[in-house]
Each structure stands twice: as structure tokens, then as C-alpha cells.
Amino acid sequence: KTSNGTNEHAEQQDWINRHDLIDSNQQKLEQKIQTRLKSQPIFKALALHSFYAQTSRELSFKKGDILLVLRRINDDWLEGEYQDSIGIFPLNHVELFPIEINKQDDYLYEYENDYDIEGEAIVKHDFIPQQTFELQLRKGDKVILLRKIDNYWYEGRANHIEGIFPAAYVETLKEPAGKKKEIFIFDNDE
Structure with missing residues (x-):
């Protein structure tokens, strides 16, 4: 081999x-x-x-x-x-x-995702990172927005890599949101 x-x-x-x-x-x-x-x-x-x-x-x-x-x-x-x-x-x-x-429908499930709801953006301009924690962006790529740090920076993911980048370099399609509120696990036997 x-x-x-x-x-x-x-x-x-x-x-x-x-x-x-x-x-x-x-x-x-x-x-x-x-x-x-x-x-x-x-x-x-x-x-x-x-x-x-x-x-x-x-x-x-x-x-x-x-x-x-x-x-x-x-x-x-x-x-x-x-x-x-x-x-x-x-x-x-x-x-x-x-x-x-279990798989026998003994429980009714409604889930709360206790993590942030991701957003989306399209890269408008190439961004070359200056620091190791910054994310490289290529014009036209789609970026998953994990959170808005402030008015000038996002944290996001592109090509399975996470980092921060300037907000001005992307066109935001969907803002990252706060926590989802839909979660509970109920025991139907009660």
C-alpha cells in the first residue's frame, strides 16, 4: 500500500x-x-x-x-x-x-439554541490580514457572520477558518442575531 x-x-x-x-x-x-x-x-x-x-x-x-x-x-x-x-x-x-x-417519540422536543444565530455577508473587497486572528477575505466569497464586535468589525467564518475582519469589506445579507429562545425538553409521561 x-x-x-x-x-x-x-x-x-x-x-x-x-x-x-x-x-x-x-x-x-x-x-x-x-x-x-x-x-x-x-x-x-x-x-x-x-x-x-x-x-x-x-x-x-x-x-x-x-x-x-x-x-x-x-x-x-x-x-x-x-x-x-x-x-x-x-x-x-x-x-x-x-x-x-430515544427514537420512540416518548418525548416532545423543542430546542433552544443557546448560541448566537449566524448571519451572512458577501465580500466586497479583498482583505489581507495583518494579525493572526484576522480573517482573509476574497471579493465575491460568502462569509458566515458569527457576531458583530462593534460598528467597524465582525467575527466570521469563511472556508472553515474563523477570524475578525472590517465590516466595511462586506455587504451584510443577514445580521448575526442574539440568542434563540425556543428550548425545552418535556417528558410526555407526566
């Missing part, structure tokens, strides 16, 4: 192993969810980036890991559980998803 073929096989095996682990822990996860179900909405989080804890309160994980979200600390941090460890981690490292407890 070529090294490329070997790498592809290793990546596929890694993906299979991750999903086998997720399946093997599903029952344990559902038990934990049941204990929290009546008090608060439950979310899982997919790690978009690896995060390495800097303090004992923080929770380390790798890109692709799935975490159980316990609560929101503030606009930037969540508390969650991963591999029987509980800690806090940055919201911008994960994507949140409501958890479906």
Missing part, C-alpha cells in the same frame, strides 16, 4: 473506533441524561478544535470528541463532561447539538 492509502485506512479506522466508543458509552450517557432531564435542557458538543486545560477546572479534549454539556457558565464558557471528567471549556471550540434520548 502507498503511504496515502495507509493514512486513509488509519483515518477510517480512527473514525470507526471513535464511533464504536460513542455507541458503547450510549447507555451510560442516557442514564446521566435521564437524571438531568427534568431540570434543564441537555446538549452534546462536537469539538471543532482541540482544547488543552490550563487549570484544574478546565476540561481537555481533542478535535472530533463528543462532550456532554452540563450548563452554560457565561457567553464564552460551558461546563461539560468528557470521559468521566467534569470541567469548563470555551464555547468557540465546539458546536452544540440537542440530544435525542
